[in-house]
Amino acid sequence: MTMSRRSMLGAFAVTSIGSSLPHLARAQAGNTIRIGVMNDQSGTYKDNTGPGSVACARQAIEEFGAQGFNVELIAADHQNKPDVGVALARQWYDQGVDMILDIPTSSVGLAVQNVSREKNKVAINVGSATSDLTGAQCSPSAVHWAYDTYQLARTTGGATVAAGGDTWFFITADYAFGHALERDTGDFVKAAGGRILGAVRTPFPGTTDFAAFLTQAQASRAKVIGFANAGSDTINCVKQAAEFGITRRGTKLAALLMFITDVHSIGLETGQGLVCSETFYWDLNATTRAFTRRVLPKMPNLYPNMIHAGCYSATLHYLKTVKDMGVAAAKAAGGVEVVNRMKAMPTMDDAFGAGTIRPDGRKLHASYLLEVKKPSESKGPWDYYKVLGTTPAGEAFRPINQGGCALVRS
């Protein structure tokens, strides 16, 4: 096993289009599996994906160990732009990259998945949210790993209503992702017997002050304010809700997409009581703690979130599949065959435990409803979540026949 640090640095340096990676061509071709981590290395989603995903993929490669073939890891920044992502994916696949990993930002994730299908190579999406990746736009050579909009909506929406939060007001980022999250969550709220009292669409990007929207939400007298947004929008919403005393007066906040890395930024004092969902939490059980202990030395000042852990889990399962098929056979068979084999093999790792991959490419595992702890309850660094409930793997994700994936009908 060789991991070329130089090739990684090289890839970082040439994130733009039109560059070549000559060292790849020089490396021995037949016996090397190449994994390309493509994500946001410099923008809004850097902490949620970025170097943490690279570190976790590298951890998986190290733990997989020498199994008779080399594994090479490269990484690059897609700048959250579909055109950059597509150009990079074409270039990587043409130069011998076998699998592209992570690919956050739904627009980029969908675009790169199409390239992988066209080139018959593997794409494992960990970082994107949209459930379209395994729905209308599903692909036979792709897997969607950690989470999706349906699962977030179901876990947070359904469970919050069950806990008594039956009237909702949404603060929604005014673009496709926000609308989808609001719609999906609203459906679950209504299905569970709750009511939607209103919603306000906030301009994206460019909104930093949410006070006006929060007071509108408060005026609706809803028991729950749902944030159908992400990243710094969610962080600002939570901070400003605390400032305006919204939580102290009994209103629950539900962050429909939030990562532990966001909680770290908000701080427990402000974030306490907030409800969200992740499919991985480092302090869930002995094996998640063991995984976290192993990977922390590689992580840049962060604990792994569900995307980071997903990159570890996905890389490990991919490498096991390649070993099972044999490197030469896997390379000759192409992406669709490799993914078929991945679907046929059960997954097992320290981060997510036992799991499976469905025919539509959806990786199945449990989803956790989490509440941010009070400062007094937190006993150590990153001790941030209480687990309120678990949605089992079979129920957490959209039923396979409802996604509209062509692979399922055939």
Added chain:
Amino acid sequence: MLDAIEAILGVPAPLLFGQLLLGLINGAFYAMLSLGLAVIFGLLNIINFTHGAQFMMGAFAAWMLLAWAGLGYWWALLLSPLIVGFSGIILEKLFISRLYKLDHLYGLLLTLGLGLIIEGVFRNEFGSSGLPYRIPAELSGAWDLGFMFMPIYRGWVVVAALFFCIATWLIIEKTRLGAYLRAATERAELVQAFGINVPRMITLTYGAGVALAAVAGVLAAPIYSVNPQMGSNLIIVVFAVVVIGGMGSILGSIITGFGLGIVEGLTKVYYPEASATVIFVIMAIVLLARPAGLFGRA
């Protein structure tokens, strides 16, 4: 009475009052930032696109003072503008001072580039998701105004911003120093002939403009996420404020800052989707009707 207002305006009166107040608070930030820009443009003829990054540096300096030196909010309010202002002086000496004889465009490009570099360095160092900064204990809590729940800290922001705006305006319009500054804006070489060190005055003015941005950054730290992109989110809006008020007009930037904050607040009630664009629509209209801005001299 309140019912009558509701009937006329189409939204509950408490909601409307609340939004007017919130608009005023946002306006306080616009006013403080556009004031610094106006001071710098007025005297240096530099369109300071680094301003957003310097606003962000002000917030980060507050965070660093707390995390690394244990110095709280009030120290930050004093020290952060001094530190960031000093960094501005170095920037002016090293780079910006070379561009005074060239077209505005060069200054714009240089400061935009510098801003991007600073933002990138901070993102590399501190990540993108931001750092927590708490409201000081003295200003936490809130008043119940009946029509809304008003955090004490937001009230403080309006008071502090008004203080800094009025102080700056008084210094420039009513003091001897301000008279030198205004004279140097008109005829630098003549002022120099009277024995006044104009280059140093220009350097210090830039430092002061940057320090104003840093003050706004410290004021913003407890409200907004302290993150590297916090300045670039705001700076475009602030430039529109400056253009509407009239480039280089001190009073104009203060009044338009507060005024546009209120307009934006009202938009958030009536048509939230447009709240990010309403300022630019006004800018376009003003540019068509009064190209020099509302308070500018043509």
